[in-house]
Amino acid sequence: MRQALWLLLLIALPAAAGKSCVDCHAGAAERSWALSKHGVIARIESGRERKRAPDCAACHAFEAKAPTPPHYTKKTSRQQAREQATAGCGACHSPRYVTEQLAAAQRGLAIGEMKRREAEALVALARKELTATELAQVEKLFATLRDENLRELRLGLAHQSPDYQWWLGQAALDGSLLRIKGALGEARRSRAAAR
Numbered sequence: 001m002r003q004a005l006w007l008l009l010l011i012a013l014p015a016a017a018g019k020s021c022v023d024c025h026a027g028a029a030e031r032s033w034a035l036s037k038h039g040v041i042a043r044i045e046s047g048r049e050r051k052r053a054p055d056c057a058a059c060h061a062f063e064a065k066a067p068t069p070p071h072y073t074k075k076t077s078r079q080q081a082r083e084q085a086t087a088g089c090g091a092c093h094s095p096r097y098v099t100e101q102l103a104a105a106q107r108g109l110a111i112g113e114m115k116r117r118e119a120e121a122l123v124a125l126a127r128k129e130l131t132a133t134e135l136a137q138v139e140k141l142f143a144t145l146r147d148e149n150l151r152e153l154r155l156g157l158a159h160q161s162p163d164y165q166w167w168l169g170q171a172a173l174d175g176s177l178l179r180i181k182g183a184l185g186e187a188r189r190s191r192a193a194a195r
């Protein structure tokens, strides 16, 4: 039995060992970290033995233990992984600082969710009022807001990246929301003019 397990490990390990987090999580996940103070320090000090700033595995303990998917099982759920990812902050920062940071992240996310709900309400109206072509444009804008802007905000908050929180997050959400309002307004005006 033991031997069979070892054999399984030997087969599985080379595949897992060849891939790092960023091979699979390139893009926003990696960049939001790379642009954070953690990422910048980690890069500058990469040759040093003592690591002052955390890399992916330092915070993502669950995923680091299971470096290829599925990262989670029934016993080690995504929710536990989430909690674990913030449990380590206190190893380097004071409890008060960590509490403040996490509270600010909650507020930031709540604001982002508020913008999503506002956009959702506009899209609901658009679905009743607009033609298929007009609606397609609004739906596309909404998909960007929900799937890109909101995710980038979440990553900015999770990875303490001001660029992702403010430019790619909140400001981009505002921009998408304005464009949805604009598209709906324009369709209404052209309808009124045609009457």
Ligand code: HEC
Pocket: 019, 020, 021, 022, 023, 024, 025, 056, 057, 060, 063, 064, 065, 067, 068, 069, 070, 071, 072
């Ligand atoms: C071989 C590709 C691969 C590697 C290597 C990998 N991941 Fe993943 N990761 C995935 C896939 C696919 C998912 C989505 C499926 C899942 O939840 O298991 C995922 C999900 C995640 C999630 C949850 C994301 C979400 O949207 O809910 C986190 C966090 C994560 N990975 C972090 C890491 C970290 C940190 C490492 C390195 C220790 C890592 N991953 C290595 C492919 C990979």
Ligand code: HEC
Pocket: 021, 022, 025, 029, 030, 033, 034, 038, 054, 055, 056, 057, 058, 059, 060, 081, 082, 085, 086, 151, 154, 155, 158, 159
């Ligand atoms: C300072 C700690 C820290 C570091 C360093 C870090 N992460 Fe994260 N990461 C988090 C926290 C906290 C979250 C939010 C909780 C969660 O979803 O797991 C998160 C979320 C994520 C997510 C999920 C985003 C989503 O859509 O929900 C992915 C994927 C991810 N990190 C990948 C990475 C990768 C890849 C690296 C390295 C390039 C990295 N993280 C470095 C703490 C960190």
Ligand code: HEC
Pocket: 037, 038, 041, 051, 052, 053, 054, 058, 059, 085, 086, 088, 089, 090, 091, 092, 093, 098, 101, 102, 160
């Ligand atoms: C391995 C140690 C380590 C861990 C773990 C760690 N940090 Fe950091 N963090 C640092 C260092 C070093 C700096 C740069 C010096 C500074 O600004 O205090 C930093 C900077 C920061 C900054 C930027 C401060 C600024 O001036 O811009 C924030 C925000 C932050 N950390 C939050 C967190 C949060 C939240 C977690 C947990 C999810 C975490 N850190 C985990 C070491 C760590």
